[in-house]
Amino acid sequence: MSQAAVIDGKAFAAGLRGRVAVAAAAFEAKAGRKAGLAVVLVGEDPASQVYVRNKGKQTIEAGMASFEHKLPADTAQADLIALVERLNADPAVDGILVQLPLPGHLDEQAVVERISPNKDVDGLTPTSTGRLALGLPGLVPCTPLGCLMLLKDRLGDLSGLDAVVIGRSILVGKPMAQLLLAESCTVTIAHSRTKNLPDVVRRADIVVAAVGRPEMVKADWLKPGATVIDVGINRVPAAEAGKTRLIGDVDYAGASAVAGAITPVPGGVGPMTIAVLLRNTLVAAHRNAGVALEGDAL
């Protein structure tokens, strides 16, 4: 049996970051300022700290301004909202990302709703999610938009394909389904209560796994030739004592013998998220500054 093609998200993300950097320089020349991204981190979750550090680094590498706000874990809701309001009013800030999850005493939805839709580079406000559902242009969550870019790069026109999205999160599953619907796929959203999940997945030309369960999707769940996008990033113990490694929601070794193409973990979807965040920030900057974005390379 032939081996699935590997969808190289790492390389695609590097290319996207390169295009963003070119467009960011052109924006600065026209607008007389850099595009700016503000990232807010509350508390000391180690994984979130790594993401935020990488976001800051890649923002600067793309020629944009990075504003990092690190708040203590016991920050009051009112103080966090006051910061969001200050960033809403700051003309140097084009995009605002409040890193999730927030500590348990904070109301994530109430905080996200205060982000100006013009600066909602995470695409999580009711305005952005509503516009996506309505099929109107707007800012779209970074990870699912990155998955869509990889799918279109691999498959071209997606219209008429059967797509199964496993997972119904606000950050990935739901917006992913909307994006695939907008591409005229026949979309099924599967989740923890779905009956006969293997049979549902076996219908799919496109499988997007976003459940956070290590290697849940097995080779014999897949239609031969299916395109598999693995959003899972699960840290598990490695063979060597005391070490960990990252694995996806799909049994990669098994699935590779059945699928037509598959994203690896790491190096698949993961690098796309920040690259799309930079892209979204640049799109927002053009709109906020009233500057036309030339070309559609982003």
Ligand code: GUN
């Ligand atoms: N935590 C993990 N992924 C994300 C993301 O895309 N956006 C935000 N705000 N928090 C996250």
